[in-house]
Amino acid sequence: MLKPVLVLAESLRGEIPDLTFEVLGAGRYLADVMGVPLYALLLGRQAAPLADRLSLADEIVVMDNPQWDPPGEQASAAALLQVRRQTEAGLILLAGSNLTLGVGAVLAARTDLPLVNFCRAARVEEDSLVLTCQWCAGKVFAEVRLSGAQGIVVLMPGAFPPRTDHQPRSAKVTPLAVPGDTPPLTFHRYLDPEPGAVDIAKQPVLVGVGRGLQDRSNLPLAEQLAAALGGAVCGSRPVIDQGWLALSRLVGKSGMTVRPRVYLALGISGAPEHWEGMQNSEYIIAVNTDPRAPIFNSAHYGVVGDALELLPRLLEKVQARKR
Amino acid sequence: MNLIVCWKLVPDTVEELVLDADARALDPEAVRYKLGDADDHALEQALLLKEKHGGTVTVVALEAPEVDDALWTALAKGADRAVKLTLPQLDLGTAALAAAFASWLRSAGLLEPAETFVLTGSQAMDDLEGELAPYLAEALHLPFVGVVSGVARDETGRTVRVIKEFAGGLRGEFEVPLPAVLGIQAAERPPRYVPVARVRAVMKSGRIEAADVPLPARPRQWQPARLYFPDATRRVQWLEGPPDSVADQLVEVLVQRGLL
Numbered sequence: 001m002l003k004p005v006l007v008l009a010e011s012l013r014g015e016i017p018d019l020t021f022e023v024l025g026a027g028r029y030l031a032d033v034m035g036v037p038l039y040a041l042l043l044g045r046q047a048a049p050l051a052d053r054l055s056l057a058d059e060i061v062v063m064d065n066p067q068w069d070p071p072g073e074q075a076s077a078a079a080l081l082q083v084r085r086q087t088e089a090g091l092i093l094l095a096g097s098n099l100t101l102g103v104g105a106v107l108a109a110r111t112d113l114p115l116v117n118f119c120r121a122a123r124v125e126e127d128s129l130v131l132t133c134q135w136c137a138g139k140v141f142a143e144v145r146l147s148g149a150q151g152i153v154v155l156m157p158g159a160f161p162p163r164t165d166h167q168p169r170s171a172k173v174t175p176l177a178v179p180g181d182t183p184p185l186t187f188h189r190y191l192d193p194e195p196g197a198v199d200i201a202k203q204p205v206l207v208g209v210g211r212g213l214q215d216r217s218n219l220p221l222a223e224q225l226a227a228a229l230g231g232a233v234c235g236s237r238p239v240i241d242q243g244w245l246a247l248s249r250l251v252g253k254s255g256m257t258v259r260p261r262v263y264l265a266l267g268i269s270g271a272p273e274h275w276e277g278m279q280n281s282e283y284i285i286a287v288n289t290d291p292r293a294p295i296f297n298s299a300h301y302g303v304v305g306d307a308l309e310l311l312p313r314l315l316e317k318v319q320a321r322k323r
Numbered sequence: 324m325n326l327i328v329c330w331k332l333v334p335d336t337v338e339e340l341v342l343d344a345d346a347r348a349l350d351p352e353a354v355r356y357k358l359g360d361a362d363d364h365a366l367e368q369a370l371l372l373k374e375k376h377g378g379t380v381t382v383v384a385l386e387a388p389e390v391d392d393a394l395w396t397a398l399a400k401g402a403d404r405a406v407k408l409t410l411p412q413l414d415l416g417t418a419a420l421a422a423a424f425a426s427w428l429r430s431a432g433l434l435e436p437a438e439t440f441v442l443t444g445s446q447a448m449d450d451l452e453g454e455l456a457p458y459l460a461e462a463l464h465l466p467f468v469g470v471v472s473g474v475a476r477d478e479t480g481r482t483v484r485v486i487k488e489f490a491g492g493l494r495g496e497f498e499v500p501l502p503a504v505l506g507i508q509a510a511e512r513p514p515r516y517v518p519v520a521r522v523r524a525v526m527k528s529g530r531i532e533a534a535d536v537p538l539p540a541r542p543r544q545w546q547p548a549r550l551y552f553p554d555a556t557r558r559v560q561w562l563e564g565p566p567d568s569v570a571d572q573l574v575e576v577l578v579q580r581g582l583l
Contacts, residue, residue: 106467187497189496303569
């Protein structure tokens with residue numbers, strides 16, 4: 001006898017992030033295959049009015065707390081634990097987002113459930129859940145079996161199609177009191193992103209630079225190429241953390257999600273946290289010295305080579321074309 | 324300030340990854356290990372806090388390939404103590420790793436000062452069982468915030484204000500009572516560079532302490548059924564040749580896409 005599925009629905013500033021609908025869609029699919037109910041737990045400040053949007057689930061449990069704007073990781077885990085006890089859920093699905101990062105580990109530490117991270121595909125085989133997970137920045141895949149389909153599974157952003165549709169019959173909405181044993185974390189304020197000179201989400205062409213650019217002094221070449229193509233430069237986490245580009249130029253987790261007509265990735269390995277922000281680009285051209293770099297998994301055109309050798313030549317030819 | 328930095332080494336994905344004979348783990352003999360980026364930022368954040376407010380920085384790691392290099396470098400950068408726990412890190416999952424750190428931190432009395440920060444990288448690319456920081460917080464029964472990119476001390480020394488990253492450049496400020504575990508995504512400044520000569524000097528004058536800890540009861544939550552390399556070339560069309568020729572081909576692609 002398989003146990004119900006429980007998904008954590010995030011809310012941030014009165015909105016449900018897109019990733020929640022990916023988790024909800026995966027939860028609906030697995031609950032249907034397993035023949036079990038799907039529960040959604042919605043947490044946050046003034047979250048209750050958002051419950052209707054989650055009616056793909058059979059039952060939505062809402063914990064509305066003025067202090068949770070948003071809740072901390074341990075508070076979210078405590079809430080999930082309480083709902084798990086009431087629903088007897090065996091499978092808990094979480095989004096691989098910054099908001100939820102760590103919730104799964106807290107929950108695993110407080111239960112006997114195994115936690116499986118970076119899941120990009122899931123299927124049911126008899127009474128087991130078989131997961132395909134990404135490991136080592138996407139260079140290795142792991143197949144994991146959860147017997148009895150019980151565990152905590154964190155889904156890779158972008159790996160499961162989002163679902164915003166509803167069940168034919170309306171879902172039950174149940175308000176629940178907030179657990180009392182959550183640690184005293186106080187939320188103070190949001191810090192909105194400082195508006196950069198350019199909005200990278202609106203550019204038709206993006207020249208993305210990564211660690212392969214090697215030195216800040218090589219950045220102007222990429223900027224000139226982006227300008228010649230009518231676009232802008234953006235970056236992966238390492239170049240932002242080095243201070244070469246502002247946070248407003250970060251693509252991926254913590255940063256922006258972009259869908260340009262062409263994304264030219266120079267010296268970017270394509271780690272999952274970058275991939276989730278640029279995977280829906282219309283066309284992806286990747287240049288990397290490592291033929292096994294995960295960026296090539298989603299690229300349309302690939303060049304195995306040093307971006308620094310290619311960049312000046314490409315810039316020269318693009319500029320010549322435009323003259 | 325009592326600043327404790329817990330590290331785990333990760334496979335260097337720039338190098339080739341090799342699976343072991345039964346394809347259920349990496350081959351530790353054939354894979355190169357290094358300090359993860361976020362762990363490097365955790366040390367930098369600890370050093371920045373020490374420089375601003377005074378205190379001591381203790382870096383702790385388990386036995387792992389390349390760990391001595393990482394610990395010597397930490398001392399050269401300004402850490403006060405480098406401690407190596409004698410358990411092999413690669414035999415442990417993340418939850419067990421957290422249990423090993425917790426066991427030593429408790430037995431060594433490192434958590435006694437009120438103004439104690441436990442910092443570690445917010446995430447690592449081999450976190451298949453989940454992240455170290457939240458497991459550590461649970462093992463130590465301390466509050467936790469992850470994806471932190473800013474830490475500001477409160478004058479009372481009883482709480483700390485941290486900046487947590489969400490998405491789309493949005494961040495939030497939380498106040499956390501101390502002691503606390505912080506998962507550091509990025510330090511307020513890029514990790515400092517330390518010349519090799521300085522590391523060599525520290526290797527002569529300093530020392531890495533060794534400490535025994537018991538093997539955690541449950542080394543791993545689970546084992547993968549199998550590991551394999553993804554098929555990387557399903558969609559990609561390779562452009563080959565010398566850089567000049569590749570640049571010509573790329574220009575043609577850009578022309579086809581209507582960008583030139």
